[in-house]
Amino acid sequence: MMVSAKTSETCRPSLKLRFVNLDTGRENVAVISRRSQALRPDVFRGFSRVQIQCGDKTLLATLLITDDETLVGTDELGLAAPAFRRISEPENARATVSPAPPPKSLDFVRSKIQGDVLNPAEIKTIVDDLINHRYSELEIAAFLVATARLMTSEEMLSLTSSMAVAGTQLRWQQPMIVDKHCIGGIPGNRTSMIVVPIVAAHGLTMPKTSSRAITSPAGTADTMEVLAKVDINPDRMKQVVETCGGCLVWGGHVNLSPADDILISVERVLGLDTIEQMVASIMSKKIAAGVTHLLVDIPIGSSSKVRTPAEALRLRKLFELVGDHFGIAVEVVTTEGRQPIGCGVGPFLEAKDVMAVLENRPDAPQDLREKSLNLAAHLLEYDPALRGGTGYARALELLESGAALQKLQSIIAAQGEPPHPVNLGQLRRDIVASKDGIINGIDCLRINRIARIAGAPIDKGAGIQIFRKIGDRVAKGDPLYRIFASEASGYDLAVRASCEQDGISIDHSPSVDVRTS
């Protein structure tokens, strides 16, 4: 038997909390003086994990040691910004520090590494330890890698269900809650901001939560934030949906799947993208959001997340399996994923595309318009009152009549003003075709990368406006796209990146070949 944590703490010296001005991202970091009585060198070393007890609050943190007593004195316990915020106690509150016990559920991770199948209770314990920040990043990585190679359907269902109940759970009066989800990767592609108002204008309920960009130049939440406030808590979100039948808010504040947010942050570093984990991640959030009918959009293309119809089929089966298990009607559609959808890439430019479609302007991007109408048509067909096959006509009617535009305006009014006005970047450069020919490919990853270097999504006015798409004929010197930025440093780097590789491939057309030969 080990000395229990409780017993050991009683004789640990208590320290005074002190704020240390360090932003450590998602990690909790504590700082202690090397001469502190609480620091026992046999148990504490730099970057070891410690448990901080302050009143009845417990926090796990990574420990740094300092010799600088002006930073943290011998009777103090320094907490870097995120840890100080999470413990939410004033400076000088008394706290004790002890070595962090490894999370109990790490035994299950080790079993999984050895090839065992985990039962629902074991997976639930892991998820509980995750959301209570008991896992260090390397322990999270161990769990992800252990489950990446083989996760049974039962394990995937357990993980989905444990994650779904770990955060906020939205419940609605309406019997039918519809949603759409795109697995992502395509620049532009702001269909949600068109689909939600069409569907809500028809009378269905569509409480859409979206993500902010992580590695892309804009997430739907970033783009919506050009027009309205998106950082809204669950109660306020419910009021908006009550009033408008729909919303477009940032999912982060709603906290639908905190475990998933943690797993994703490590998956990204490792570049892991297992489809079982992706489905568990998406579906846990849909279950928590109370969705009853879900349309999943899988773009297929060589620079998209899913590259072949076979991969898309496998993914569809998993979505259907999880949907059936949790009583969610899931429909999966595959869409064009070879090139950006719409013209704008970056929050401001994408919002401009969305408004052009909703305002029925002649210069509105037709691909974005068509895709949005098709997705809306699928969702509208969930309405039992609508005659089969008439979804598209109904969607078109709601768009052309201005009902959808009016609905988005009322959603904007209900969510409130955006945090600050956004202007399009004043630094602009056209990137032109280096030869005559026909465009036969657009590298979505490259376009995203250049827009991001230009400053998107932090600089909402930065991005790319695309002038030509696949199949278009261009002459040497014709503008292919325009880079927008607000700051010189990002602008210079983006222009340079674009000059090195613009992401557009042009095929010499036969007629050109004939003329020049």
Place this chain on the structure above:
Amino acid sequence: MMVSAKTSETCRPSLKLRFVNLDTGRENVAVISRRSQALRPDVFRGFSRVQIQCGDKTLLATLLITDDETLVGTDELGLAAPAFRRISEPENARATVSPAPPPKSLDFVRSKIQGDVLNPAEIKTIVDDLINHRYSELEIAAFLVATARLMTSEEMLSLTSSMAVAGTQLRWQQPMIVDKHCIGGIPGNRTSMIVVPIVAAHGLTMPKTSSRAITSPAGTADTMEVLAKVDINPDRMKQVVETCGGCLVWGGHVNLSPADDILISVERVLGLDTIEQMVASIMSKKIAAGVTHLLVDIPIGSSSKVRTPAEALRLRKLFELVGDHFGIAVEVVTTEGRQPIGCGVGPFLEAKDVMAVLENRPDAPQDLREKSLNLAAHLLEYDPALRGGTGYARALELLESGAALQKLQSIIAAQGEPPHPVNLGQLRRDIVASKDGIINGIDCLRINRIARIAGAPIDKGAGIQIFRKIGDRVAKGDPLYRIFASEASGYDLAVRASCEQDGISIDHSPSVDVRTS
């Protein structure tokens, strides 16, 4: 194509290096001001990995962000202690910071996660990236977990060989270099300090490198440091071996397998102990050390690393496989692992046991003496000049004649004085039997734990002296062992831990049962 790192750096503002008084253990940590021009929020966030360029030196580090410009100014780049030491440039030297590209070999780790078998070149790239500190801890964890489930023999050989050439490689004049290695876990058990002088006194060459304790109360290096300096570089080590035919130094300074040191630090956190990784770890160091004949000691016991003869057999086969491949004669012996060897646990007390054996004192622990003689006998039989079967007699002769003692004294003299004199802890408490009976079990993990809480190995005078072993009859109130410590805090905790669970199990003997019933 991506913007090359070189291109991007040219327009990154250069910053002045500044020392930040934070001990971050093994991790490189950099600190930057939130208002720094070099900080582009789209690419840097707290706890992201960055690449620091200073002249022709490159360093990867974890980034923290501060709003406190007295800590790090807007034109400065703060480096915490280990990073500042590793870059070894003065304050105010110019440096640039850019987002760290993920290590290229992470692609191979991802292949391994998907179940592929890695070829030797791929494994070599991973090891190169490891020793150049290009892997974050979570990436190291991903590699370990990916290889924990299945490592083919070829992969294990590749890993061994890549690790063996990644650090210092010792080469010797002598054609035969003998060594012994215990896979560890048993308290006391300081046989190396007896075996090396016996074998060297005979005339064989035994350049022993040992580890310091990581989770145990003493490593051989900690115990030897009670008597002599052990922190010796490879050149000095060679001189000692030239003079004495043997040495007992700390392997850390010799840097035989830096990749292994990195892997072990993460394995420990995860509690992973795959036998393929263990064999690759041990054998890479033996190859790097130029060992030609190796004796491996595998203690078997319920609280030991290896619990059954079947496990020991599997481990033996792996050692033999790797030994044969690299031309090292490997012999594996299994030994008693149910209880501590010798009486002392902790550096001072263990050194006392060793000296008692070498001085042929009547109170010397017989189990330590016998085990050391047997191991030495195996090693001596490697000498072609020695008649088969006479190894034990020769070992006994060298011990009883005082030749072994004299040899250890000359090794001590050659290595030099210990860094500071060590005294046995003045705080002492006897732990006594709670009932009459026969001792039928000693929990090695528990004994190690209590000795460590008492302060070992940092406090070299702390530890446990064991009075009774398995099979001994005790009466209620008889002392079982004595706890030693120098500091009150560790002493109190160790005594309390021991009172909760002393680690000794006592069976009521039949005669006692008869008397009390």
